[in-house]
Amino acid sequence: MSYSSSARPVHIAGWPGLLLCLLALGACTPATLKERPGYWADQSVAAKAFNHRVRFLVLHYTGGDGPRALNVLTGPSVSSHYLVATAPPAHSGEPIVRQLVPEYERAWHAGTSSWGGRHHLNDSSIGIEIVNAGPIETANGNAWQGFRQDQIAAVSSLSKDIVTRYAIAPENVVGHADIAPGRKVDPGPAFPWEALYRQGIGAWPDATRVAAYRNQFAGAMPSLAAIQSALARYGYDVPVTGVLDQRTHAVVVSFQMHFRPARYDGVPDLDTVARLWALNDKYR
Structure with missing residues (x-):
């Protein structure tokens, strides 16, 4: 369950009431009290011994078109935090990506997975699905569908924001294939990992x-x-x-x-x- 982070004013009857609050809670002020169901949380003092739940960023392709992907990712069995369209629409000159799951929630995108000794990466990752067919049949045999430049630009902006906010290490920006080898192949060999690295996202060898x-x-x-x-x-x-x-x-x-x-x-x-x-x- 989650609650709004917005504060609700605390009505204390004059300075005696405020003084009583300060004495009882140490540093309680109206600005540091947040209302919860049936109680108030004093947020005037913050602990230092903690870290982010999010340790990994996992990139996927959808293996189908956008409407089908949206239908699957909003169904009962699988989800991801974000979905990036083939040709992302824009608002005020910036690409729009769909956020399907809040980042603080656990999306169902990784499945049976492991990386760096950690397992069940749904618990500790953010997942981005990128609309792409993956392997396709062509006149010259099987090939991999490429990614559009504007699509990768949107993925890059989104990924850079996520890795910056959560301080995700470059080696922990991975593909579904990396965390589930043999079971998954996405985002596939056509995905431009090196180009993302040049934008400050993920790892690449010197x-x-x-x-x-x-x-x-x-x-x-x-x-x-x-x-x-x-x-x-x-x-x-x-x-x-x-x-x-x-x-x-x-x-x-x-x-x-x-x-x-x-x-x-x-x-x-x-x-x-x-x-x-x-x-x-x-x-x-």
Whole structure:
């Protein structure tokens, strides 16, 4: 249950009543009292030992058009905090995005999920759904639908506001595929993660460090167990087995879609490993 943060004036019978209030509550004044059902909350003193519930920002694509997405996201089974249209309308020159769930509420967007040792990320994240079909059939075979420039501009503005207000670390701006590898692939390899990074949103490896690790590992690649450990260190939920099992393959695909979208075959090759090591250097 939530309540309005607006104050209701406190009517105290003259200075004796105000003095009695100050004596009873320490620093109580009409401006620091907030009405609640059946009582008043004194907000004159604030604790310092707390942090934000929101630790993660999770980006999705809808896998369908806008009307269908809105219908699904306002139904009984799934939701997200925000929905960004393919061509967002504007007001006073700024894009309009739909807010479907208040940020202080728990939207149902992540499902079974894990990142950085935390699970059930609905509890600690804000979810943004972006209208996009995902994989589509074309005359040349399957392809991924791209994202419009004005759509990404809206996503960028929204995301930057969220990560600033909640102090979300760059490595905790993730895709649904990152937190649910093998089960989800959105926002897919067409999503411009690097462009968002250039706007101050999310993580991206430094090219010089990637090149240095390519040179370092050109002669001898790290063991698969070391690669699994590095993936887990960065945040992925992957066991260290030393075997390229189904789970590891799915995690590598998710990593490549995010950080090396030119090829996402699930093979931990030299370029993939170099990017992974460079990311851990920078963020972990």
